[in-house]
Amino acid sequence: MALLQKIVTWARLKSPWILHFNSGACNACDIEIVASLTPQYDVERFGVQLKGTPRHADVLVCSGPVTRQIKDRLIRIYEQMPQPKFVVAVGTCACSGGVFKGCYNVTAGIDTVIPVSAYIPGCPASPTAIIDGVVKLLASLEATEEKAPEPVAAEE
Amino acid sequence: MHWSSILWALFQILIFPGLLFLVALALAAEFVDRKLYARLQNRLGPPWFQPLADLIKLLAKQEVVPDLADKFMFVVTPMFALTAAVTASFYIPIWSHQALCSFPGDVIVVLYLLTIPTITFFLGGWYSRSVYSMIGAARSIMQLFAYEIPLFLAILAPALLAGTWSLSGMSLFYAHRPLLSLLNLLGLAIALVALLGKLERVPFDAPEAETEIVAGSFTEYSGRLLALFRLAIDVEMVVGASLLAAVFLPFGMDFGPVAGFGLYLAKILAVISMLSLMRTLFARLRLDQMINFCWQIAAPLAFVQLMADLVAKGTIARGVMIP
Numbered sequence: 001m002a003l004l005q006k007i008v009t010w011a012r013l014k015s016p017w018i019l020h021f022n023s024g025a026c027n028a029c030d031i032e033i034v035a036s037l038t039p040q041y042d043v044e045r046f047g048v049q050l051k052g053t054p055r056h057a058d059v060l061v062c063s064g065p066v067t068r069q070i071k072d073r074l075i076r077i078y079e080q081m082p083q084p085k086f087v088v089a090v091g092t093c094a095c096s097g098g099v100f101k102g103c104y105n106v107t108a109g110i111d112t113v114i115p116v117s118a119y120i121p122g123c124p125a126s127p128t129a130i131i132d133g134v135v136k137l138l139a140s141l142e143a144t145e146e147k148a149p150e151p152v153a154a155e156e
Numbered sequence: 157m158h159w160s161s162i163l164w165a166l167f168q169i170l171i172f173p174g175l176l177f178l179v180a181l182a183l184a185a186e187f188v189d190r191k192l193y194a195r196l197q198n199r200l201g202p203p204w205f206q207p208l209a210d211l212i213k214l215l216a217k218q219e220v221v222p223d224l225a226d227k228f229m230f231v232v233t234p235m236f237a238l239t240a241a242v243t244a245s246f247y248i249p250i251w252s253h254q255a256l257c258s259f260p261g262d263v264i265v266v267l268y269l270l271t272i273p274t275i276t277f278f279l280g281g282w283y284s285r286s287v288y289s290m291i292g293a294a295r296s297i298m299q300l301f302a303y304e305i306p307l308f309l310a311i312l313a314p315a316l317l318a319g320t321w322s323l324s325g326m327s328l329f330y331a332h333r334p335l336l337s338l339l340n341l342l343g344l345a346i347a348l349v350a351l352l353g354k355l356e357r358v359p360f361d362a363p364e365a366e367t368e369i370v371a372g373s374f375t376e377y378s379g380r381l382l383a384l385f386r387l388a389i390d391v392e393m394v395v396g397a398s399l400l401a402a403v404f405l406p407f408g409m410d411f412g413p414v415a416g417f418g419l420y421l422a423k424i425l426a427v428i429s430m431l432s433l434m435r436t437l438f439a440r441l442r443l444d445q446m447i448n449f450c451w452q453i454a455a456p457l458a459f460v461q462l463m464a465d466l467v468a469k470g471t472i473a474r475g476v477m478i479p
Contacts, residue, residue, distance in 0.1 A: 039199040
């Protein structure tokens with residue numbers, strides 16, 4: 001069984017399929033996320049593929065402070081993903097609320113709504129930082145498989 | 157039946173050249189396709205184990221069955237897709253002129269078995285009861301009516317000339333008359349294009365257009381069920397390539413199993429490379445453009461192929477031309 005678990009962990013690390021969700025960002029982080037999926041950076045080297053539906057995705061890549069409008073939708077998208085699933089917060093707003101922190105129409109950051117596994121700060125976070133963050137998330141998964149993953153932060 | 161013959165049959169069905177061998181070949185084919193696509197886009201592309209890692213990951217993931225979906229149909233359709241694609245391979249001659257099973261009329265059976273995956277995409281999408289998957293399901297069944305006609309005509313025209321409805325018989329006939337199989341080059345081109353439609357690949361990927369309708373029929377599928385569907389499409393790609401190789405390129409099958417097997421791999425590699433080349437070159441066609449193309453251009457060309465084969469058959473029968 002231990003060998004089987006090892007094989008499954010290996011497969012999970014080698015094939016993270018992502019779903020991109022804009023939870024109220026100004027679009028700068030979204031453009032950087034899309035830029036990191038272009039042939040220039042070629043994330044398919046690491047097995048990363050962008051999927052359109054939460055049912056196929058392993059990693060939910062969120063950008064933006066969660067607005068009150070989007071909060072219920074974000075929770076619903078998260079719940080539609082099959083286990084095991086991970087959330088990556090991209091950009092300062094997604095990490096903490098950023099300049100919008102304390103505004104009446106936003107909650108401060110993704111982790112006030114759903115559990116987050118990796119934080120990638122930056123305004124906007126650059127494609128290299130995003131890829132670095134995802135790689136660090138996968139490395140932390142390898143270390144703490146079976147347990148709930150500890151939050152990791154990428155370098156800006 | 158003696159027990160050893162039962163064991164031998166089980167070995168053939170489950171391991172070689174059955175399920176396990178086909179799955180390995182299908183994963184290799186997916187890798188070749190994705191790597192070639194990446195290299196043609198000037199990037200590195202996935203490592204060799206990528207399709208295997210995807211498969212294992214999906215097999216180990218939770219599978220969600222939506223509340224609104226028809227539970228039985230939702231779970232059963234992916235299995236039917238894989239079973240039909242694997243069964244079709246038993247009737248196709250691979251490295252010798254004799255397929256694993258063969259009877260007069262098996263070309264019809266293979267063509268219909270290869271239709272079943274598309275039907276299951278329709279049923280699976282329809283019974284998901286999701287808006288996107290229902291649109292995808294309707295599109296895939298509409299596309300079925302467009303590409304099946306040129307595909308059937310293109311495959312059956314060589315069968316008419318060979319005078320047999322068995323794939324093994326056809327490959328034997330053309331291997332001994334190589335000049336006659338030059339006559340079927342048009343049919344090969346049409347069958348390649350129709351195969352693109354069957355596999356729902358670019359430019360005929362309207363049924364699962366991820367930029368319009370999320371993932372088409374597969375929108376609600378996750379985990380093991382999605383893995384089965386993906387595997388079924390890969391196996392269908394290999395079986396479709398083997399079918400084209402057996403009907404249109406039946407050469408080198410007399411050189412013994414090793415050389416025959418190597419040549420078989422080279423042939424399906426060539427067909428799969430053509431498919432990825434077309435995926436790189438073209439953009440997605442709208443459904444109406446696809447149907448117009450298939451009915452106004454591909455089907456008449458397939459009729460031309462049919463006529464050419466009938467004329468050749470007539471001249472051979474009168475002794476004017478000796479192949």
